[in-house]
Amino acid sequence: MATRFEKPADLLDAVGKHLGFSDWETVDQQRIDQFANATGDHQWIHVDPEKAADGPFGKTIAHGYLTLSMANLFLPQVMQVDNTSMGVNYGCEKVRFPSPVPVGSRIRGGGEVMSVEEVKGGIQVVVRMTIEIEGADRPACVVDTISRFYP
Template sequence: MTTTFKSPADLLGSEGRHLGYSEWLEISQERINLFADATGDHQWIHVDPVKAAEGPFGGTIAHGYLTLSLANQFLPEVLQVENFSMGVNYGCEKVRFPAPVPVGSRLRGAGEVISAEEVKGGVQVVVRMTIEIEGADRPACVVDTISRFFP
């Protein structure tokens, strides 16, 4: 489900609004390996299924930063802003990884507007993305994303 705002100004006053959920995304070993190659993080808990099977998680797990990077995929699935000339990722706050993501897990993002305020020339919105693991009690990642939209 996508929540659409007709303009950046329409974000103002939307604090507390739940934006909905992204589509589910399965985390494959191939995705984990590609992330390891891209970042140089080849720790065995991520890329060695045989050794990881005997480790603390019973198999390989996704990198925390891989999970965090998915906020960039999930955010536009829950939030759309129309009638703007440019949008930028301004940063993140309060990143947490409450639960590991075993290979084969399905993840989705849930969004909530934490704040929206005017900034020079545009509107800044903080959206809390909760990256959920299908069937798990705790989320994989919770991050407050900061975006700016310029009309």
């Protein structure tokens, strides 16, 4: 369940707040293949299950950028800002991929508010999304997302 903020200005008091976790999402071969088709990245470690079975991971793995893009799915599941005219993805800061995501894995995102500041007409918030792999010791991706919310 998402942490709700009544209005963008309420984010100003949220620095350091953990927002909770998204639902688990399975990363199947169809999703990996669709991402490969969308981006043109058809490297065998992602799209060739037979060859990947003999590779370093024992099966295909999700693209790092596919895992990163899942932050866009998970963020609204952990944070909702009401009474806005719009919210925009302003970008990302530091991004890391500590662990690969093997096909068939379940992942979820957890969020923590790192910083908040007023910007012209709105509020900018940096949320660190940590994308976890179910049962793994290390996360798949850690990214500081930047969003802007306008009242």
